[in-house]
Amino acid sequence: MLEGTSTYVNMVTVDVKQIDVCCAPVVASPLSDAEAEELAAAFKVLSDPVRLRLFSLIAADPEGEVCACEVVDVLDRSQPTISHHLKVLHEAGLLDREKRGTWVWYRAVPARLAGLREALSPPRRRR
Amino acid sequence: MLEGTSTYVNMVTVDVKQIDVCCAPVVASPLSDAEAEELAAAFKVLSDPVRLRLFSLIAADPEGEVCACEVVDVLDRSQPTISHHLKVLHEAGLLDREKRGTWVWYRAVPARLAGLREALSPPRRRR
DNA sequence: CTCTAACATCGACGTAGATCGATATATGAC
DNA sequence: GTCATATATCGATCTACGTCGATGTTAGAG
Numbered sequence: 437m438l439e440g441t442s443t444y445v446n447m448v449t450v451d452v453k454q455i456d457v458c459c460a461p462v463v464a465s466p467l468s469d470a471e472a473e474e475l476a477a478a479f480k481v482l483s484d485p486v487r488l489r490l491f492s493l494i495a496a497d498p499e500g501e502v503c504a505c506e507v508v509d510v511l512d513r514s515q516p517t518i519s520h521h522l523k524v525l526h527e528a529g530l531l532d533r534e535k536r537g538t539w540v541w542y543r544a545v546p547a548r549l550a551g552l553r554e555a556l557s558p559p560r561r562r563r
Numbered sequence: 564m565l566e567g568t569s570t571y572v573n574m575v576t577v578d579v580k581q582i583d584v585c586c587a588p589v590v591a592s593p594l595s596d597a598e599a600e601e602l603a604a605a606f607k608v609l610s611d612p613v614r615l616r617l618f619s620l621i622a623a624d625p626e627g628e629v630c631a632c633e634v635v636d637v638l639d640r641s642q643p644t645i646s647h648h649l650k651v652l653h654e655a656g657l658l659d660r661e662k663r664g665t666w667v668w669y670r671a672v673p674a675r676l677a678g679l680r681e682a683l684s685p686p687r688r689r690r
Numbered sequence: 691c692t693c694t695a696a697c698a699t700c701g702a703c704g705t706a707g708a709t710c711g712a713t714a715t716a717t718g719a720c
Numbered sequence: 721g722t723c724a725t726a727t728a729t730c731g732a733t734c735t736a737c738g739t740c741g742a743t744g745t746t747a748g749a750g
Contacts, residue, residue: 462615462618462619462622462623462676463619463622463623463671463673463676464623465619465623466616466619466620466623467615467616467619469612469616472612472613472615472616472619473612475609475612475615476609476610476611476612476614476615477610479606479607479609479610479615480606480607480610480707482602482603482606482610483603483604483606483607483609483610484603484707484708485596485599485600485602485603486599486708487603488589488594488599488602488603488606489593489594489596489599491589492589492590492592492593492594492599493593495589495590496589496590496591496592496593496686503726504726504727505725505726505727508726508727513708513709513710514709514710514711515726515727515728516709516710516711516712516727516728516729516730517708517709517710518727519727519728519729520708520709520728520729521708522727523728535716535727537716537717537718537726538716538717538718538725538726538727539717539726539727540726540727544590546590546685549589549590549683549685550683550685552683553680553683553684556676556677556679556680556683557680558673558676558677559623611737611738613738630696631696631697632695632696632697635696635697640738640739640740641739641740641741642696642697642698642740643697643698643699643700643739643740643741643742644738644739644740645697646696646697646698646699647698647699647738647739648738649697650698662697662746664696664746664747664748665695665696665697665746665747665748666696666697667696667697
């Protein structure tokens, strides 16, 4: 839900996937091919150090949001590279994006992170 | 600690690094360069669908351990490819490895998964 | 010893992706 | 309108890595 991508009719539409809780716990039962693809794609987004630092920078910010202009100079990468990584994080549902005038502000999406954490959760205790 | 890798003597052994809790929560404070590198490397291991299915297959097994010979035919990959992925998972500390005769048995390492889950945890509540 | 099966290693190939400079687009100031 | 700044897109380059066939290694059976 949310994030509607294309509305009702979506013919091909590779994604729609990423959204939401993402996946059942890896440890609970063997992942299907589709589940594995989806989860792997999510972790791939987190598998780059620059993206991790970008996300961390924004998620840990006391104001709760950060202007892109602030992070461009912090890490040792060019502006196009930073822009690229922010886009990847946004498309993965990890960052919310809001344009105000010339600037773009980013906020972390805690629910998305929680979804990934769920996938790493231990199985339900049996009694 | 734990995770002794090969028993006492292990000569070359590139790692030793990865071990343990891995990283402070991403959301708590901005990651350092080193922390980001380490965490990214960990997530990279989980960013391949075949590896995820392999790990899931083993972690979800009721016996708690799985022979490599059982998983070779399950996924649609060659034996060298499966062997490669099992090695990556083992070196990342996600799988324990025990050779018995001709066969090799793998077990999931829950603590390692918990470490990664920690890194995705929300920050401590303030009061 | 020979033979066979399980697993690992090697080398090569193909694709994905991180990076940058150049350039395009958008917004506000003047 | 012009100009400057913030951000996005494009195209090219370089490297990382998933994959496989061929081959090597180890272990048990006979």
